[in-house]
Amino acid sequence: MRPVTDAFLRTVRGSHRAVFEARIVTPGQTGVDPNGTTITILDGDVQLDGTADVRSTLELTTDGTGMWPTGSGSLLAPYGNEVFVRRGIAFGNGTTEWVSLGYHRINTAEQDDAPSGPIRISARDRMSGIVDGRLTAPRPFPAATTRGALLTALVAEIYPWASIEWDDVAARDDQIGRQVIAEEDRYAVCNEVVTSAGKTWWWDHRGVLVIRTSTPASRPVWEVNHGASGVLVEMGRRLTREGAYNAVVATGEGADTAYPARAVVVDTNPLSPTYWGGPFGKVPYFYNSPLLTSVSRARAAAATTLARMVGLPYSVDLTAVPNPALEPDDPIRVTYPGRSELHVIDRLSIPLTVADALTASTREQAAVLLGEV
Structure with a gap:
């Protein structure tokens, strides 16, 4: 569960004022309050799937008045800009507690009623860049390469600014043990590095690539x-x-x-x-x-x-x-x-x-x- 206060968990069970925000942000930011341009949310949701390669996908409808992308620098153009979304509770004392729903790279913008009708945005989390970024030539990694170094090398070619967080330093610094040749599928090789270490990985709500050991489901959250x-x-x-x-x-x-x-x-x-x-x-x-x-x-x-x-x-x-x-x-x-x-x-x-x-x-x-x- 993403970090929230006990007050949030109590309040969400009863009548409360839910608030929502979407910002168009330039790639490379992390954290739960990035700089960006706020856009209107007319409809939408965030779909999270722990069994999929790309864990988080976003469908969002926004006001299309003057927003249709006309060039690579336009806010909603699918050339690298991301949508940061969050949902929260506005408390009666005037404070708001937000929960980040993560960063999603714009994949598609559609407008059925041009030129000023609503625009539907489809976006996917940062793993989509690893999936798309297939290798153009084989890359050998010697047996002495550590898991952390191999993963960082393949991820940094797509996201030089990436923040990668392992929960286990020993696993990160463990040598791969035999030469590995990464061929076309960048994501598959990265996934092998993580899975063979007994771990899972995803881009979290902060925009950080996390590598974690699955914990037993003994206590419900x-x-x-x-x-x-x-x-x-x-x-x-x-x-x-x-x-x-x-x-x-x-x-x-x-x-x-x-x-x-x-x-x-x-x-x-x-x-x-x-x-x-x-x-x-x-x-x-x-x-x-x-x-x-x-x-x-x-x-x-x-x-x-x-x-x-x-x-x-x-x-x-x-x-x-x-x-x-x-x-x-x-x-x-x-x-x-x-x-x-x-x-x-x-x-x-x-x-x-x-x-x-x-x-x-x-x-x-x-x-x-x-x-x-």
Whole structure:
């Protein structure tokens, strides 16, 4: 969850005055209050998907009077400018607490009713630049290159000003262990560096590229509930085996002659619905990376990958009073008559108007124990 005060969390559950802001900013800024030009918000939302390459996307409609881009220097031209958006609460004492929803590079501007009708802006977070920025020639990285140096080299070619934040200095300074040749897909190589270290990565609400270890969903950061001070509007649910795994086989294979490292991590909790030895069956997912040069690396990558997959058979789609501080992978408590369940957010939509509610897709976080076989 993005940082907010207890007063914010209390107030968002009741009647309050929601406020919204969008600014067009030049690329390269970070933080939650960048310099830019404020534009009107007529409609829109921020879509967050923890399972996608590009985590955050923005759809925003603004007043089109005199705003249609006529050159590369125009505010809404899709040549590098970003939209910074935030949502907050205006308190009765005259103060406002804002929650940043991040930086989004303008991808498309559309106007159905020219010359002065509303303009729809589609924008994507900074990961889109890494995805788009394919390599024009192969790049070799020696075995002694550290993970941090490799990631920085590939990211800085797209964003020389990028701020990169690792939660683990040891992982950042760990050598990759064998020569790696980055060919066309810049994003794929960066993703291998992060995933093989047992971590996840995204551009956060400050415009910083963060590399994090997924934390167990043991304590919910928010309760979605009916009743007094409740925020749940409606809910649907489903059970499916599609996309559900209860084991990950991680293997490290490269072009050298070193024996490939290998680890298998499974769900070992007999009470889990996806228990490896239970009626769900044995459904392994296979992950291969040349950066898994040791059994310990393979084990960490397998455990992280499996932790993000367990609980998939039971999922919930819900509509709730918006809490803009929520993010993918946040654990939440979903409470409705007769049930109280721990879920993890996979996807959510945060509206930029008072007329719409928050929508989210979650998966139940079962009590899972990870072990090797």
